[in-house]
Amino acid sequence: MAASKIKTIGVMTSGGDAPGMNAAIRAVVRKGLVNGVKVKGIKKGYAGLLNEEIVDMEKKDVSDTIQRGGTILGTARCPEFKEEEVQKKAAEICRNYGIDGIVVIGGDGSYRGAQALSRHGINTIGIPGTIDLDIACTDYTIGFDTAVNTAMQAIDKVRDTSSSHERCSIIEVMGRNAGYIALWCGVANGAEDILLPEKYDFNEQLIINSIINNRKRGKTHHIIINAEGIGHSTSMARRIEAATGIETRATILGYMQRGGSPTCKDRFYASMMGAYAADLLCDGKSNRVVGFMHGEFCDFDIEEALSMEKGISEYQYQVSKDLSL
Numbered sequence: 535m536a537a538s539k540i541k542t543i544g545v546m547t548s549g550g551d552a553p554g555m556n557a558a559i560r561a562v563v564r565k566g567l568v569n570g571v572k573v574k575g576i577k578k579g580y581a582g583l584l585n586e587e588i589v590d591m592e593k594k595d596v597s598d599t600i601q602r603g604g605t606i607l608g609t610a611r612c613p614e615f616k617e618e619e620v621q622k623k624a625a626e627i628c629r630n631y632g633i634d635g636i637v638v639i640g641g642d643g644s645y646r647g648a649q650a651l652s653r654h655g656i657n658t659i660g661i662p663g664t665i666d667l668d669i670a671c672t673d674y675t676i677g678f679d680t681a682v683n684t685a686m687q688a689i690d691k692v693r694d695t696s697s698s699h700e701r702c703s704i705i706e707v708m709g710r711n712a713g714y715i716a717l718w719c720g721v722a723n724g725a726e727d728i729l730l731p732e733k734y735d736f737n738e739q740l741i742i743n744s745i746i747n748n749r750k751r752g753k754t755h756h757i758i759i760n761a762e763g764i765g766h767s768t769s770m771a772r773r774i775e776a777a778t779g780i781e782t783r784a785t786i787l788g789y790m791q792r793g794g795s796p797t798c799k800d801r802f803y804a805s806m807m808g809a810y811a812a813d814l815l816c817d818g819k820s821n822r823v824v825g826f827m828h829g830e831f832c833d834f835d836i837e838e839a840l841s842m843e844k845g846i847s848e849y850q851y852q853v854s855k856d857l858s859l
């Protein structure tokens with residue numbers, strides 16, 4: 535790499551945490567140092583930047599972190615960062631600390647913050663860090679693989695007890711407004727029904743009919759994977775029990791899906807994306823977001839990335855229904 539005009543880069547995590555964020559931080563730090571720039575860690579996302587929670591990071595500061603869940607830098611949501619004056623102040627703080635560019639690990643919202651900083655003269659690169667897989671410019675987001683594996687194992691356990699008691703179980707998984715975690719777990723756990731915000735028509739009678747028919751065919755359990763974006767699992771369970779006469783329980787998996795040691799896949803992709811982002815910054819690039827598409831790591835302008843749309847694949851959705859018959 536040619537000698538960089540960039541002298542110091544920063545790295546932060548922002549928005550909801552995701553397993554693998556530490557691997558990405560480690561990669562930014564180490565690749566930055568290999569490229570000959572100084573690296574600073576910014577704690578607690580944009581809130582920490584505004585509070586000047588900024589520390590020097592050396593190789594050893596990221597030792598023994600790649601296997602850990604959460605984020606060693608901490609993360610936060612900072613609603614006031616949408617204000618122009620606040621963004622200006624943050625850019626000024628970066629300049630005071632000699633920070634020429636920042637890698638922001640987070641989701642769409644965090645990219646908007648990065649875009650604002652770049653408008654105010656601080657180079658920024660985003661990395662997709664979210665368990666939700668809901669970022670359109672990439673086929674992969676850091677944390678998704680760990681989250682679906684954690685959820686899949688939990689759902690297997692619920693299925694054991696559900697079968698023993700001949701109950702119906704509604705299991706709610708995270709994903710904000712996106713149904714990717716629900717789709718993947720629904721297929722991987724062999725669920726009888728998979729409810730996705732992108733597809734669900736709120737026809738509960740269809741589900742009730744399928745539960746009754748399955749029971750007649752001798753099935754001892756009925757697993758419904760419900761996405762957070764649909765929600766209301768507890769009241770749905772009450773209605774289904776009343777309509778079918780079959781004991782029905784709701785389990786909301788919740789924050790356990792965001793924790794835990796990252797899988798190999800999350801560690802690997804996070805390491806590659808972190809290194810890629812450090813290279814982009816050291817090359818003087820700004821206002822870009824890293825992605826993985828068609829088997830390659832790539833990058834897009836943040837505006838372009840935010841204008842892209844992503845939906846549930848029709849084919850995958852159809853297969854998920856075909857296999858649950």
Ligand code: ADP
Pocket residue numbers: 548549550580581610611612613614615616617640641642643644645646647648650664
């Ligand atoms: P995620 O990055 O996972 O999508 P959020 O949507 O909560 O999570 O965004 C994380 C943070 O990014 C917000 O708390 C805020 O500090 C910043 N942010 C979000 N939207 C904007 C925006 N429109 N302009 C500037 N900063 C934003």
Ligand code: F6P
Pocket residue numbers: 550664665666708709710711762792
């Ligand atoms: O974006 C990750 C995520 O876990 C979503 O699946 C969920 O809707 C949201 O964050 C929860 O956010 P919070 O930590 O603010 O409750």
